[in-house]
Amino acid sequence: MASAPSSAAGTRRRMPTAIKILVAGGFGAGKTTLVGAVSETEPLRTEEVLTDRGVGVDDIEGVETKRTTTVAMDFGRITFGDEFVLYLFGTPGQERFWFMWDEVALGALGAVVLADTRRLADCFPAIDYFERRGTPFIVAVNCFEGAQRYEADEVKQALQIGPGIPVLLCDARRKESSKEVLITLVQHAMKMRAAR
Ligand SMILES: Nc1nc2c(ncn2[C@@H]2O[C@H](COP(=O)(O)OP(=O)(O)OP(=O)(O)O)[C@@H](O)[C@H]2O)c(=O)[nH]1
Numbered sequence: 001m002a003s004a005p006s007s008a009a010g011t012r013r014r015m016p017t018a019i020k021i022l023v024a025g026g027f028g029a030g031k032t033t034l035v036g037a038v039s040e041t042e043p044l045r046t047e048e049v050l051t052d053r054g055v056g057v058d059d060i061e062g063v064e065t066k067r068t069t070t071v072a073m074d075f076g077r078i079t080f081g082d083e084f085v086l087y088l089f090g091t092p093g094q095e096r097f098w099f100m101w102d103e104v105a106l107g108a109l110g111a112v113v114l115a116d117t118r119r120l121a122d123c124f125p126a127i128d129y130f131e132r133r134g135t136p137f138i139v140a141v142n143c144f145e146g147a148q149r150y151e152a153d154e155v156k157q158a159l160q161i162g163p164g165i166p167v168l169l170c171d172a173r174r175k176e177s178s179k180e181v182l183i184t185l186v187q188h189a190m191k192m193r194a195a196r
């Protein structure tokens, strides 16, 4: 871990370890919302307005109030004490923008795959992607109002992912809930690293 002198008195203060985290998942799963909820800086967003041209292409069922979509990425930052600073990269949900994923994914410690139980299959491509790359990931089920509630274990079974991969329920709009998701991911990714 890097460290640097912090004062004229010569005391040394630890520099936090910088960690890159990806936030992925299907269209409208709440990636931009999660990054915005936890970021301590004004999140950088690359949102474009959904227009009539997306009718029949962009499935907004369940998120009818959704007006914009991410076309490049979201970017935010959150610091945990003086130990870690997480740089969050939210990916675009729509397949036509996925050509950028390889670039965005470079050097990431791990990924949060956000899932919406009303359209669970939308998160399969993200799971496949991280499994293929060997990137540690967890699944966070974003609990939208009106969506049927499932236990995390039920979702895990439906996704058929490995027993060691954490699945948890969250509300992407809430800072504390989204922070818990990130902490779960960092702990999981570090455990995976230690086991390598
Ligand atoms: N009720 C409810 N609405 C949510 C929640 N999270 C996000 N939303 C809403 O759902 C819509 C989709 O959220 P976004 O954060 O834009 O989703 P996204 O995954 O970034 O979408 P793309 O970038 O287009 O793939 C927005 O209108 C949010 O306000 C949630 O936990 N509960």
Ligand SMILES: [Mg+2]
Residues within 6 Å of the ligand: 031, 032, 033, 069, 070, 074, 090, 091, 092, 093
């Ligand atoms: Mg988005």
